[in-house]
Amino acid sequence: MPSTIRAAVCRDFGAPLTIEDITLADPGPNEIEVTLAACAICHSDISLAEGGWGGYLPAVYGHEAAGRITRLGAGVTAYATGDTVLVTFLRNCGTCPSCHGGHPATCETGFDRLSRYTGKDGTPLEQGLGSGCFAEKVVVDTSQIVKIPGTLPMASASTLACGVITGIGAVVNTAGLRPGQSAVVIGAGGVGLNAIQGARLAGASHVIAVDMTEGKLAMAHEFGATAGVLATGEKPWRDAMDIIGRGADHVFVTVGAIQAYDTAMRYLANHGKMTMVGMPHSGQTTSYEPVIAAYTGQQMLGSKMGDVVIQRDIPWMVELYQQGRLKLDELVSATWTLDQINEAIADTRAGGAKRNVIVFE
DSSP: OOEEEEEEEBOSTTSOOEEEEEEEOOOOTTEEEEEEEEEEOOHHHHHHHHTBTBOOSSEEOOOOEEEEEEEEOTTOOSOOTTOEEEEOSOOOOSOSHHHHTTOGGGOOOOOOOOOOEEOTTSOEEEEGGGTOOSBSEEEEEGGGEEEOOTTSOHHHHHGGGTHHHHHHHIIIIIIOOOTTOEEEEEOOSHHHHHHHHHHHHTTOSEEEEEESOHHHHHHHHHTTOSEEEETTSSOHHHHHHHHHSSOEEEEEEOSOOHHHHHHGGGGEEEEEEEEEOSOOOTTOOOOOOHHHHHHHTOEEEEOSGGGOOHHHHHHHHHHHHHTTOSOOGGGEEEEEOGGGHHHHHHHHHTTOOSEEEEEOO
């Protein structure tokens, strides 16, 4: 039977979210219902709610969550009610060329905009990114979930569903950073801190954080940065080069600020790679001199969600956390109730938080 749940609904781009009673449909074939314990606030959720990438309204956003399975759809055999899982937006078909090539994060199947949410008046609500986790419960495809130990703190675990895998995956999967190479990470927010962790785990010789504030650079050191550079300097790329002794082998742009992309290539050595992780709003552009990249052999790489395979990558990250080698608890700046979501979003937008997390239990 459909159930009534509470959710934060976006009815107008740029307006505060409203807490409403909505209807959640039963799980269909190959779907599961998850009662959520925690959902972290990602800057992508904020961009969506601002209309930065277009989209459909009314909508429920949120895509970085953890909880427990409470109902199974027809044909689901790999999971059981009571299982603790992460919920991601990485729905994939498993059969298209991208999925077969080991890149399910860029699945080529055009999934229908199927939403399991309706408002009190019966109007369909967009299930943002196929997740819609700013809600007490959610119904998603089984390809979007990963089983995790029930002993993990749910607020900390929720960060794995996007921020952690995006940052670490960009370093390990997309860029393929090798031990001894140097890395510059532009932006020391939630994703940037995890790119820093990824570079440290991968054996980088230098991990240089670049950010606008000293406070963010101090946080970056706690997560493994070997040095910090203020982006407000006249030529911060020169400061980074002075530390390394040359240009960087890798630069990771983890923020959606177009100004970061304008200068990112300047940090690179010959044959260096610039990995694009942060997503500016649609329509924003930057420019480069192609002759420089051609002459120096530099590369630009796109990285969606760290090019992760969630069933492969999340379990080893959980192991690292359990061994004390990966920081998750430290990523959670504060926990908030669903009723406080607008305050939590404002705090996230202000730039000081690593990850604010909505908790339901």
